[in-house]
Amino acid sequence: xxxxxxxxxxxxxxxxxxxxxxxxxxxxxxxxxxxxxxxxxxxxxxxxxxxxxxxxxxxxxxxxxxxxxxxxxxxxxxxxxxxxxxxxxxxxxxxxxxxxxxxxxxxxxxxxxxxxxxxxxxxxxxxxxxxxxxxxxxxxxxxxxxxxxxxxxxxxxxxxxxxxxxxxxxxxxxxxxxxxxxxxxxxxxxxxxxxxxxxxxxxxxxxxxxxxxxxxxxxxxxxxxxxxxxxxxxxxxxxxxxxxxxxxxxxxxxxxxxxxxxxxxxxxxxxxxxxxxxxxxxxxxxxxxxxxxxxxxxxxxxxxxxxxxxxxxxxxxxxxxxxxxxxxxxxxxxxxxxxxxxxxxxxxxxxxxxxxxxxxxxxxxxxxxxxxxxxxxxxxxxxxxxxxxxxxxxxxxxxxxxxxxxxxxxxxxxxxxxxxxxxxxxxxxxxxxxxxxxxxxxxxxxxxxxxxxxxxxxxxxxxxxxxxxxxxxxxxxxxxxxxxxxxxxxxxxxxxxxxxxxxxxxxxxxxxxxxxxxxxxxxxxxxxxxxxxxxxxxxxxxxxxxxxxxxxxxxxxxxxxxxxxxxxxxxxxxxxxxxxxxxxxxxxxxxxxxxxxxxxxxxxxxxxxxxxxxxxxxxxxxxxxxxxxxxxxxxxxxxxxxxxxxxxxxxxxxxxxxxxxxxxxxxxxxxxxxxxxxxxxxxxxxxxxxxxxxxxxxxxxxxxxxxxxxxxxxxxxxxxxxxxxxxxxxxxxxxxxx
Amino acid sequence: xxxxxxxxxxxxxxxxxxxxxxxxxxxxxxxxxxxxxxxxxxxxxxxxxxxxxxxxxxxxxxxxxxxxxxxxxxxxxxxxxxxxxxxxxxxxxxxxxxxxxxxxxxxxxxxxxxxxxxxxxxxxxxxxxxxxxxxxxxxxxxxxxxxxxxxxxxxxxxxxxxxxxxxxxxxxxxxxxxxxxx
Numbered sequence: 001x002x003x004x005x006x007x008x009x010x011x012x013x014x015x016x017x018x019x020x021x022x023x024x025x026x027x028x029x030x031x032x033x034x035x036x037x038x039x040x041x042x043x044x045x046x047x048x049x050x051x052x053x054x055x056x057x058x059x060x061x062x063x064x065x066x067x068x069x070x071x072x073x074x075x076x077x078x079x080x081x082x083x084x085x086x087x088x089x090x091x092x093x094x095x096x097x098x099x100x101x102x103x104x105x106x107x108x109x110x111x112x113x114x115x116x117x118x119x120x121x122x123x124x125x126x127x128x129x130x131x132x133x134x135x136x137x138x139x140x141x142x143x144x145x146x147x148x149x150x151x152x153x154x155x156x157x158x159x160x161x162x163x164x165x166x167x168x169x170x171x172x173x174x175x176x177x178x179x180x181x182x183x184x185x186x187x188x189x190x191x192x193x194x195x196x197x198x199x200x201x202x203x204x205x206x207x208x209x210x211x212x213x214x215x216x217x218x219x220x221x222x223x224x225x226x227x228x229x230x231x232x233x234x235x236x237x238x239x240x241x242x243x244x245x246x247x248x249x250x251x252x253x254x255x256x257x258x259x260x261x262x263x264x265x266x267x268x269x270x271x272x273x274x275x276x277x278x279x280x281x282x283x284x285x286x287x288x289x290x291x292x293x294x295x296x297x298x299x300x301x302x303x304x305x306x307x308x309x310x311x312x313x314x315x316x317x318x319x320x321x322x323x324x325x326x327x328x329x330x331x332x333x334x335x336x337x338x339x340x341x342x343x344x345x346x347x348x349x350x351x352x353x354x355x356x357x358x359x360x361x362x363x364x365x366x367x368x369x370x371x372x373x374x375x376x377x378x379x380x381x382x383x384x385x386x387x388x389x390x391x392x393x394x395x396x397x398x399x400x401x402x403x404x405x406x407x408x409x410x411x412x413x414x415x416x417x418x419x420x421x422x423x424x425x426x427x428x429x430x431x432x433x434x435x436x437x438x439x440x441x442x443x444x445x446x447x448x449x450x451x452x453x454x455x456x457x458x459x460x461x462x463x464x465x466x467x468x469x470x471x472x473x474x475x476x477x478x479x480x481x482x483x484x485x486x487x488x489x490x491x492x493x494x495x496x497x498x499x500x501x502x503x504x505x506x507x508x509x510x511x512x513x514x515x516x517x518x519x520x521x522x523x524x525x526x527x528x529x530x531x532x533x534x535x536x537x538x539x540x541x542x543x544x545x546x547x548x549x550x551x552x553x554x555x556x557x558x559x560x561x562x563x564x565x566x567x568x569x570x571x572x573x574x575x576x577x578x579x580x581x582x583x584x585x586x587x588x589x590x591x592x593x594x595x596x597x598x599x600x601x602x603x604x605x606x607x608x609x610x611x612x613x614x615x616x617x618x619x620x621x622x623x624x625x626x627x628x629x630x631x632x633x634x635x636x637x638x639x640x641x642x643x644x645x646x647x648x649x650x651x652x653x654x655x656x657x658x659x660x661x662x663x664x665x666x667x668x669x670x671x672x673x674x675x676x677x678x679x680x681x682x683x684x685x686x687x688x689x690x691x692x693x694x695x696x697x698x699x700x701x702x703x704x705x706x707x708x709x710x711x712x713x714x715x716x717x718x719x720x721x722x723x724x725x726x727x728x729x730x731x732x733x734x735x736x737x738x
Numbered sequence: 739x740x741x742x743x744x745x746x747x748x749x750x751x752x753x754x755x756x757x758x759x760x761x762x763x764x765x766x767x768x769x770x771x772x773x774x775x776x777x778x779x780x781x782x783x784x785x786x787x788x789x790x791x792x793x794x795x796x797x798x799x800x801x802x803x804x805x806x807x808x809x810x811x812x813x814x815x816x817x818x819x820x821x822x823x824x825x826x827x828x829x830x831x832x833x834x835x836x837x838x839x840x841x842x843x844x845x846x847x848x849x850x851x852x853x854x855x856x857x858x859x860x861x862x863x864x865x866x867x868x869x870x871x872x873x874x875x876x877x878x879x880x881x882x883x884x885x886x887x888x889x890x891x892x893x894x895x896x897x898x899x900x901x902x903x904x905x906x907x908x909x910x911x912x913x914x915x916x917x918x919x920x
Binding site: 002003004006007008010011014015016017018019021022025026029 | 757758760762772773775779
């Protein structure tokens with residue numbers, strides 16, 4: 001067992017050993033610690049260097065970006081500012097320490113309150129962790145320079161408690177702001193300029209509209225004034241026509257012909273001007289109707305053929321078999337176009353050929369399927385130079401206007417105006433129909449005008465009525481019928497006139513109802529072709545006026561044939577009530593018109609019978625006939641008048657035979673017999689003619705007697721016989737009625 | 739193992755015996771270090787086991803009882819001797835036990851990277867706390883004593899029961915801690 005002392009010794013030994021070990025360990029730890037410290041210092045130095053570098057980098061970046069940062073300990077009211085903030089504010093950090101108050105002082109007085117409120121209210125109103133704010137304000141540097149600052153801040157704190165820090169950054173955005181201002185200024189300037197331009201444009205548009213309106217007014221004025229000029233021109237032509245029917249010396253007739261041609265040319269010119277002005281002001285309305293393109297082309301070609309032949313030209317029509325007979329469109333306007341082009345072709349072609357070719361566009365099977373019609377007028381004339389072709393369709397331009405005046409003189413068709421409007425009107429009309437017009441030509445190589453129109457085939461291909469022999473019409477007294485056309489559209493005037501002239505009528509034209517009434521007072525017409533829709537006075541009222549006026553007038557009222565584009569039954573009744581004896585719907589069908597006129601000319605005798613007292617210009621004085629046969633029975637009257645007709649016919653044939661044989665004494669005897677018989681039974685014209693011939697034959701002027709007989713005896717006698725025939729027909733129908 | 743356990747163990751023996759007996763125990767243990775431990779040193783854990791065996795044979799006391807008692811006294815010594823290891827704001831035993839692994843052993847590992855503290859996990863279920871102890875050292879009885887010392891330190895009348903009968907060679911154990919007895 002250990003004794004106490006030994007145990008104590010051992011414990012001391014043990015503790016000493018432990019102490020020595022502890023010291024050794026301590027010594028070792030100390031050395032380790034020292035080494036660790038050395039290492040730590042080295043690392044710290046490295047770290048500081050790195051941090052310093054990063055800081056310099058950051059500060060340089062801030063300086064370059066004109067950027068500054070700050071950390072604001074709100075509770076401690078302490079702000080740490082980066083160098084950037086100092087340089088932005090131009091404050092020397094060595095000389096002065098920034099504070100929140102000092103920052104507010106730097107803010108431009110105009111922005112200071114707003115900024116202060118923004119931040120202080122933000123703090124007061126309990127901004128939460130993560131809230132951000134943004135501000136743009138100006139600062140005033142010590143040297144007075146104003147800079148624009150953009151500030152951003154974020155509040156931080158615990159999730160629940162109040163915010164205690166604000167991290168923020170400010171940036172000098174003066175350059176940006178200035179650039180922005182400049183952009184704004186530039187934009188503002190641009191907007192101002194734009195607005196100026198807009199105003200200029202508006203005023204230009206206003207000016208243009210005014211100019212257009214003025215131009216339209218001018219066009220309307222031209223149309224109106226031309227119309228006003230045309231009215232007296234029509235009067236002039238009518239009067240010249242009357243004058244032409246009177247006995248004139250050959251030299252006087254020549255002068256009259258020149259006067260009439262000039263007046264006609266004037267009217268044609270006016271028509272073109274009116275047409276063009278109306279086209280320009282959009283006053284021309286196209287009609288839509290089914291019509292025969294064959295008939296239209298034939299009529300036009302036949303009209304122009306004599307004139308073409310005078311210039312030694314051959315005039316041909318070529319119809320492609322794919323063209324249907326009836327198409328749908330405005331026949332008057334299409335006729336006007338073809339007419340113009342034919343007129344031009346004839347005018348510029350001598351001893352050559354002119355062809356009107358009508359066919360489908362392209363290689364379509366028919367016009368029906370293509371819906372387009374191609375009208376070509378090809379001439380072998382002098383052609384048009386390339387540089388002149390572009391001017392061709394412009395108004396008031398005349399290509400090849402060196403043509404002699406006599407050429408235009410011939411042109412009484414209403415197509416070659418001489419005003420240079422013809423092709424311009426064609427173009428305007430074609431374009432209004434949604435078509436095209438073009439020309440292919442070269443000097444000396446002829447011209448080819450090509451019109452393409454969207455004309456469909458007519459819904460129903462009408463069968464032509466049986467061909468009626470359209471011999472020239474004559475009145476009951478054997479004259480050419482004198483007709484009045486009352487129609488406001490020049491193209492329709494032209495179509496109507498072509499037709500009536502082809503029937504052998506002498507034609508006078510007026511533009512409206514007022515003129516028609518005046519013309520009927522001025523001159524005796526065999527019939528009137530009256531358009532229903534006309535300016536100033538329409539056809540219905542004009543017809544009423546014509547029939548009213550004639551009561552206290554020397555002239556007998558002429559029968560009126562109405563013309564209307566829309567032939568409704570109710571309207572037709574109205575037209576008849578007004579006194580029209582027939583109504584024809586447009587487009588005019590040649591045969592229909594012929595028959596209507598024929599009927600009117602025959603009906604007219606009935607009217608003569610009833611109003612014979614006023615007749616002084618007819619083949620037979622019915623009043624005289626009536627008084628001669630007064631008291632006789634109907635049958636006796638019929639027998640006598642029949643006998644008179646037979647006798648007169650025989651005497652007439654004898655007289656003509658004697659005149660042909662040159663037997664003046666026998667001619668004188670026959671005429672004497674005719675004179676007696678004719679004057680007894682009211683055929684005053686025939687009686688006078690017979691007396692004149694008898695006198696010539698007996699006075700020794702046999703040649704004059706023969707010539708007059710051969711020229712006038714047949715028609716005059718025919719006229720008288722026709723009256724008797726109608727009288728008989730009328731009389732016998734009365735008999736039957738009774 | 740950390741030197742502090744050895745110095746505390748020597749102090750424990752010295753505290754409960756006379757100088758002669760305690761020197762006998764140390765001598766009989768035949769330690770490589772001759773019992774000259776310092777708190778900052780590191781020593782093999784079987785030195786401690788030999789010391790416990792020696793004490794048990796000389797004091798004629800079962801070694802597991804010695805270990806359990808050592809654990810009970812060790813807790814307060816550690817708390818007072820190393821307050822920096824202990825978490826703040828902990829004022830009850832169960833809270834403390836629940837952060838032993840996550841807080842204390844984590845701190846120990848930070849300071850002494852080559853140390854290997856035991857795994858101590860806690861689960862609260864059915865009105866009791868279950869503490870699981872796992873170590874490569876047979877110190878389950880020291881652990882039990884430490885838990886009991888902890889309860890005594892916070893002056894709480896908790897009952898600590900081992901799931902199985904433990905001896906001086908057990909290196910793992912499961913303890914149930916009841917507030918109102920099992």
